[in-house]
Amino acid sequence: MDHNATTPVHPEVVDAMIPFLREEWGNPSSIHWAGRSPRKAIEDAREKVADILKAEPSEMIFTSCGSEGNNFAIKGVLETKKGKGNHIITSKVEHPSVLGTCKYLSKVGYDVTFLDVDSDGMLDLNQLKDAITPETVLITIMFGNNETGVIFPIKEIGEIAREQKVTFHTDAVQGVGKVPIGVKDLNLDILTLSGHKLYAPKGVGAVYVKKGVRVQPLLHGGHQERNRRAGTEDVAGIVALGKACEITTRDMERETEHLLKLRSKLEKGLMERIPYLKVNGHPERRIPNTSNIGFDYVEGESILLNLDMKGVAASSGSACTSGTLEPSHVLVAMGISLEKSHGSVRFSLGRGNTEEDVDYVLEIMPPLVERLRSMSPLYSAATGKGVDLNFDTISKH
Ligand SMILES: *Cc1c(COP(=O)(O)O)cnc(C)c1O
Numbered sequence: 001m002d003h004n005a006t007t008p009v010h011p012e013v014v015d016a017m018i019p020f021l022r023e024e025w026g027n028p029s030s031i032h033w034a035g036r037s038p039r040k041a042i043e044d045a046r047e048k049v050a051d052i053l054k055a056e057p058s059e060m061i062f063t064s065c066g067s068e069g070n071n072f073a074i075k076g077v078l079e080t081k082k083g084k085g086n087h088i089i090t091s092k093v094e095h096p097s098v099l100g101t102c103k104y105l106s107k108v109g110y111d112v113t114f115l116d117v118d119s120d121g122m123l124d125l126n127q128l129k130d131a132i133t134p135e136t137v138l139i140t141i142m143f144g145n146n147e148t149g150v151i152f153p154i155k156e157i158g159e160i161a162r163e164q165k166v167t168f169h170t171d172a173v174q175g176v177g178k179v180p181i182g183v184k185d186l187n188l189d190i191l192t193l194s195g196h197k198l199y200a201p202k203g204v205g206a207v208y209v210k211k212g213v214r215v216q217p218l219l220h221g222g223h224q225e226r227n228r229r230a231g232t233e234d235v236a237g238i239v240a241l242g243k244a245c246e247i248t249t250r251d252m253e254r255e256t257e258h259l260l261k262l263r264s265k266l267e268k269g270l271m272e273r274i275p276y277l278k279v280n281g282h283p284e285r286r287i288p289n290t291s292n293i294g295f296d297y298v299e300g301e302s303i304l305l306n307l308d309m310k311g312v313a314a315s316s317g318s319a320c321t322s323g324t325l326e327p328s329h330v331l332v333a334m335g336i337s338l339e340k341s342h343g344s345v346r347f348s349l350g351r352g353n354t355e356e357d358v359d360y361v362l363e364i365m366p367p368l369v370e371r372l373r374s375m376s377p378l379y380s381a382a383t384g385k386g387v388d389l390n391f392d393t394i395s396k397h
Pocket residue numbers: 004064065066067068095097142144145146171172173174194195196197203204205
């Protein structure tokens with residue numbers, strides 16, 4: 001139940017890749033026999049990836065990951081706008097690959113506005129409009145949030161950007177494959193996607209760049225990807241991404257129904273069985289697979305460790321990367337207290353999850369949470385349940 005972190009590679013995707021690792025190993029830029037089949041495979045994949053976004057194949061550029069795509073989009077647009085303005089607008093809840101890039105740019109002289117979100121994790125479009133100045137050259141706002149699943153009003157943002165003649169990029173890594181996305185309907189200039197969040201392997205992604213929009217390459221060198229991304233193509237990875245997009249286009253409707261059913265069973269079930277919890281994020285405007293739940297009076301990390309011991313993989317809102325427990329920047333931006341944000345758990349469902357999986361989580365969670373809470377002085381102080389700690393004794397030491 002941690003599919004927003006990564007997804008298992010679909011067996012059909014593995015099958016599609018294998019020939020390009022075993023026999024069809026040629027360099028797609030070679031004009032001799034060995035290059036022909038890999039070249040054709042890349043162009044076939046490009047069509048499939050374009051299809052899922054209702055874009056033209058010539059508008060798709062393959063990258064090595066979502067993070068590269070976001071760096072390319074943001075830095076690449078700014079390069080073409082040198083002298084025209086130095087202001088970027090983004091939000092406080094972006095993925096680190098966007099936030100980190102924007103923070104870096106603010107250090108090297110760019111002016112960056114980080115838009116707020118409300119307690120539902122939603123943007124205020126008036127704040128966005130007010131933030132635009134004659135210096136604004138780029139708006140980069142994510143499609144769906146990886147921690148809460150909250151979906152931003154991308155079409156409306158695109159309209160505002162278009163009216164103001166500002167380039168608009170969206171990080172749609174958590175949206176592509178989960179909800180239908182048409183780049184033309186959404187008034188998008190640039191969009192990033194990543195393979196490993198949609199059942200392709202890690203290390204491949206793509207960027208949509210609308211015809212006529214200029215983006216400078218991040219990697220200079222050979223003429224690959226029509227001079228927009230140098231480096232010999234990862235043929236097997238690109239084939240995999242194409243296959244994954246084809247499967248997604250084929251199965252999305254059924255998968256969405258499956259995910260919504262499981263998620264609502266999970267959320268309802270937890271709410272019925274466990275007191276003092278809250279689903280974080282907008283109740284309706286969410287990616288169908290994602291559920292971020294705040295459990296009061298308990299550490300999310302402790303829940304995760306206990307779930308892990310029972311074979312359940314989930315994730316916390318907090319990024320525990322360096323071993324220090326930093327609260328989630330997304331939940332903090334939503335105005336959720338540090339204490340409560342530490343008690344949050346993200347369940348992100350996927351293709352392979354079943355009703356039985358949800359039943360199992362619903363069975364093990366109530367006693368697990370109750371046991372952890374019973375050790376919390378805050379819980380006993382607030383509810384009269386759990387251990388009765390003697391605060392006088394503690395403060396003397
Ligand atoms: C995973 C993710 C990325 C980064 O993609 P990688 O391929 O892992 O670099 C970017 N944005 C969002 C919203 C993500 O969830």
